[in-house]
Amino acid sequence: MQAPNPKGTLLRIRNLRIEAGAGSAWKEIVHGVSLDLAAGEMLGLIGESGAGKSTIGLAAMGFARPGCRISGGEVVFNDIDLLKDVKELKRVQGTRVAYVAQSAAAAFNPAYRLIRQCIEVPVVRQRERKSKVVERVRNLFTRMHLPNPNGIGDRFPHQVSGGQLQRVMASMAMSPRPALIVFDEPTTALDVTTQVEVLAAVRETIRDLGMAGIYISHDLAVVAQMADRIMVLKNGNVVEEGSTDQVLQQPREAYTRNLVGQRRFRKQHVPDAQSAVLTVDRVSAGYHGVPVLENVSIEARTGETVAVVGESGSGKSTLARVVAGLLKPMEGRVLLDGTPLLPSFKQRPREELRAIQMIHQMPDTALNPQQIVGKIIGRPLAFYFGLTGARREERVRELLRMVEMDPDIFLKRRPGELSGGQKQRLCIARALAADPKIIICDEVTSALDPLIADEILKLLDRLQHEKQLTYIFITHDLATVSAIADKVVVMKAGRIVEQGSKEEIFAPPHDPYTELLLSSTPKMETDWLDNLLDERDAARKSRSGEVAPAEA
Amino acid sequence: MTAVARAIRDIPLLTKLAIVIVAGYVIVAVFAPLIAPYGETVVVGPTFDVPSAAHPLGTDNLGRDMLSRLIFGARNMVALALTTNILAFLIGGILGMLAAVVGGWLDQVLGRLMDAAMGVPQLILALLLIAILGNSLIVLICIIAILDSTRIFRLTRAVSMNIVAMDFVEAAQLRGEGVIWCILHEVLPNITVPLLAEFGIRFCYVFLFISGLGFLGVGLQPPAADWGSMVRDSATLITYSVFAPLYPAVAIAVLTVSVNFVVDWVLRRNNKATA
Numbered sequence: 001m002q003a004p005n006p007k008g009t010l011l012r013i014r015n016l017r018i019e020a021g022a023g024s025a026w027k028e029i030v031h032g033v034s035l036d037l038a039a040g041e042m043l044g045l046i047g048e049s050g051a052g053k054s055t056i057g058l059a060a061m062g063f064a065r066p067g068c069r070i071s072g073g074e075v076v077f078n079d080i081d082l083l084k085d086v087k088e089l090k091r092v093q094g095t096r097v098a099y100v101a102q103s104a105a106a107a108f109n110p111a112y113r114l115i116r117q118c119i120e121v122p123v124v125r126q127r128e129r130k131s132k133v134v135e136r137v138r139n140l141f142t143r144m145h146l147p148n149p150n151g152i153g154d155r156f157p158h159q160v161s162g163g164q165l166q167r168v169m170a171s172m173a174m175s176p177r178p179a180l181i182v183f184d185e186p187t188t189a190l191d192v193t194t195q196v197e198v199l200a201a202v203r204e205t206i207r208d209l210g211m212a213g214i215y216i217s218h219d220l221a222v223v224a225q226m227a228d229r230i231m232v233l234k235n236g237n238v239v240e241e242g243s244t245d246q247v248l249q250q251p252r253e254a255y256t257r258n259l260v261g262q263r264r265f266r267k268q269h270v271p272d273a274q275s276a277v278l279t280v281d282r283v284s285a286g287y288h289g290v291p292v293l294e295n296v297s298i299e300a301r302t303g304e305t306v307a308v309v310g311e312s313g314s315g316k317s318t319l320a321r322v323v324a325g326l327l328k329p330m331e332g333r334v335l336l337d338g339t340p341l342l343p344s345f346k347q348r349p350r351e352e353l354r355a356i357q358m359i360h361q362m363p364d365t366a367l368n369p370q371q372i373v374g375k376i377i378g379r380p381l382a383f384y385f386g387l388t389g390a391r392r393e394e395r396v397r398e399l400l401r402m403v404e405m406d407p408d409i410f411l412k413r414r415p416g417e418l419s420g421g422q423k424q425r426l427c428i429a430r431a432l433a434a435d436p437k438i439i440i441c442d443e444v445t446s447a448l449d450p451l452i453a454d455e456i457l458k459l460l461d462r463l464q465h466e467k468q469l470t471y472i473f474i475t476h477d478l479a480t481v482s483a484i485a486d487k488v489v490v491m492k493a494g495r496i497v498e499q500g501s502k503e504e505i506f507a508p509p510h511d512p513y514t515e516l517l518l519s520s521t522p523k524m525e526t527d528w529l530d531n532l533l534d535e536r537d538a539a540r541k542s543r544s545g546e547v548a549p550a551e552a
Numbered sequence: 553m554t555a556v557a558r559a560i561r562d563i564p565l566l567t568k569l570a571i572v573i574v575a576g577y578v579i580v581a582v583f584a585p586l587i588a589p590y591g592e593t594v595v596v597g598p599t600f601d602v603p604s605a606a607h608p609l610g611t612d613n614l615g616r617d618m619l620s621r622l623i624f625g626a627r628n629m630v631a632l633a634l635t636t637n638i639l640a641f642l643i644g645g646i647l648g649m650l651a652a653v654v655g656g657w658l659d660q661v662l663g664r665l666m667d668a669a670m671g672v673p674q675l676i677l678a679l680l681l682i683a684i685l686g687n688s689l690i691v692l693i694c695i696i697a698i699l700d701s702t703r704i705f706r707l708t709r710a711v712s713m714n715i716v717a718m719d720f721v722e723a724a725q726l727r728g729e730g731v732i733w734c735i736l737h738e739v740l741p742n743i744t745v746p747l748l749a750e751f752g753i754r755f756c757y758v759f760l761f762i763s764g765l766g767f768l769g770v771g772l773q774p775p776a777a778d779w780g781s782m783v784r785d786s787a788t789l790i791t792y793s794v795f796a797p798l799y800p801a802v803a804i805a806v807l808t809v810s811v812n813f814v815v816d817w818v819l820r821r822n823n824k825a826t827a
Contacts, residue, residue: 370741
């Protein structure tokens with residue numbers, strides 16, 4: 001795996017310090033980071049949000065985001081000191097070093113065709129002949145395994161899928177033939193099946209063209225597939241650095257061991273009750289007459305976790321909205337304890353609303369920034385149970401302790417003064433305040449860092465055991481499913497592909513789509529992607545016999 | 553206390569000046585009878601007398617003390633503009649938040665009604681309504697407030713829509729909370745800053761509008777002092793290079809500019825806080 005180093009060091013960063021702030025208040029967020037990158041080498045930067053990985057990635061291009069400034073150290077690219085030589089910096093940025101952002105949809109101008117945006121830098125900045133660049137970009141499209149590489153450039157950004165757009169953006173970054181590309185979480189917004197395609201295409205092209213890269217991600221399993229070396233960051237400091245194999249197999253620091261060994265959590269108890277508390281009976285639903293859910297039936301028993309898995313567009317969130325009464329089904333009904341619920345939450349009596357609570361994906365937007373913790377949790381208590389004064393406060397304190405937050409510290413705080421994990425705990429406490437039977441968890445861990453997410457899952461599991469709660473767990477992450485589900489419902493394009501107990505779903509034989517999802521989930525092994533691609537290649541060959549792929 | 557001191561220190565110099573000026577206007581308005589040397593409507597000298605020790609700004613077309621008129625004018629104008637503005641915000645703000653929270657047909661009906669009201673030039677519509685309903689203080693306040701509320705409705709609805717789209721409002725609705733709770737506890741606390749800023753800006757507009765009506769002779773009715781009509785009453789004097797018509801005009805301009813400075817500062821500070 002270790003790349004040869006024919007040309008010596010391409011990028012050298014020494015003692016890099018970056019500050020964030022405004023006016024007279026600046027605070028250091030990157031504390032003296034050093035790294036070396038050889039030509040043709042791929043370095044993985046990994047860490048939680050706030051670790052400074054994106055900030056360092058941008059600084060490698062001599063750039064600091066608005067609100068940030070590089071306060072010390074040196075960034076030397078190809079013997080050019082990017083922090084001192086402003087003229088050279090301008091020449092190098094975008095041509096010799098390029099950047100691939102997380103959201104391709106936000107990085108493209110929706111008004112121009114893809115090809116025009118891909119050739120812009122070489123044609124305008126490097127004064128190359130247009131026809132020559134177009135040809136090179138089409139070649140890149142082919143390397144990236146984009147369908148119809150000669151025609152896809154004539155489309156607009158909204159006319160291609162998310163995974164395709166991400167590959168087009170990588171092609172755009174490569175079109176000026178840079179020596180270094182910074183990839184900032186390029187697959188985080190993609191589904192697992194799409195992620196595999198993008199990872200494979202990017203890796204192959206980078207290696208073929210001999211470019212160096214910095215690959216930034218919070219997902220160690222993904223970085224392990226892409227990087228020769230890995231640097232683990234925390235709070236703007238380097239925790240550990242080493243070859244990918246070494247970091248995965250013999251992590252030196254406790255923090256890295258946690259990252260590598262995460263997801264060891266497994267559900268601790270088995271539900272015993274047998275009565276169905278929630279039944280979704282042949283429901284079809286959609287928006288503006290366009291069906292999104294078709295003939296979906298599920299059943300959840302008391303104390304059970306039903307995980308609904310699927311990729312974006314599979315209708316899993318729509319199912320949650322129908323159960324909550326936010327979307328009226330076109331057909332079918334939802335039953336609570338055998339009694340049909342009214343289709344809209346506006347018609348449902350207070351007792352039924354209380355029984356079904358929801359925890360949202362983004363804790364940031366699910367909490368009113370102007371209300372203190374005491375009011376956020378206290379309101380459901382007053383609303384449903386008429387609790388007031390000291391009795392309400394006592395119960396609020398009890399709920400906070402239940403989600404492992406110290407009431408004396410947090411009672412008077414506002415959401416802005418809480419971390420992401422604390423906010424999600426608060427959302428759980430708010431749901432618990434209603435003393436519900438069912439909690440709909442809509443991607444509750446996907447906005448959180450892996451270690452924090454694990455803590456939340458543990459908490460949810462303990463609460464379920466104590467209170468016999470039923471969870472409808474909406475997620476795209478199979479690792480989460482295997483951690484906490486009792487029953488799994490696999491959805492695709494608005495239909496249920498397969499459902500059954502976790503053991504049934506996770507043990508072979510699989511439905512083909514479930515198999516695809518399972519195999520596409522990255523594992524903490526350096527050769528996971530290689531093996532997967534080999535397997536799929538072999539399967540394709542055995543299926544199609546001697547017929548070669550049409551486009552290659 | 554130190555936090556307050558630091559906050560005051562961080563205010564830009566121009567904004568400090570503007571705050572002092574606005575405060576000065578308010579003090580003058582509140583304590584007008586104590587400050588003014590003469591009564592609001594008392595004839596104290598010859599008409600159009602030049603400035604003297606007894607009458608620092610001279611006298612007006614009926615021989616009333618210009619300075620006293622100006623001071624009482626501040627009281628009338630500020631009180632009138634404030635009342636009108638508050639009424640306009642009550643109407644526009646409540647309807648705007650209702651439209652955003654309830655949505656559906658109510659949003660549509662209110663939106664089209666406001667569009668229709670905004671379609672006619674404000675001044676012409678105001679003149680028309682005053683001609684029909686007669687000129688009294690109540691009518692004046694109501695007409696200006698309703699006309700102004702259309703703009704406030706638009707703004708409130710737009711900023712409320714951003715809040716209604718948040719999950720915490722959905723959470724409140726799923727809990728079973730009514731429209732009034734959602735407006736008072738979920739939406740309103742999150743839009744107070746843009747509304748406050750708009751309050752300052754609209755205050756200037758209302759103030760200018762009342763002055764304009766006064767200048768046209770359909771605003772506050774004599775003998776009450778009103779800066780708009782004071783400009784008109786002495787307008788002809790400008791040809792004799794006497795400054796009389798400029799005093800009320802300057803009073804209007806200084807207040808408007810100062811309020812705008814304060815509003816800008818409030819908005820800037822908020823932008824910094826949210827960034």
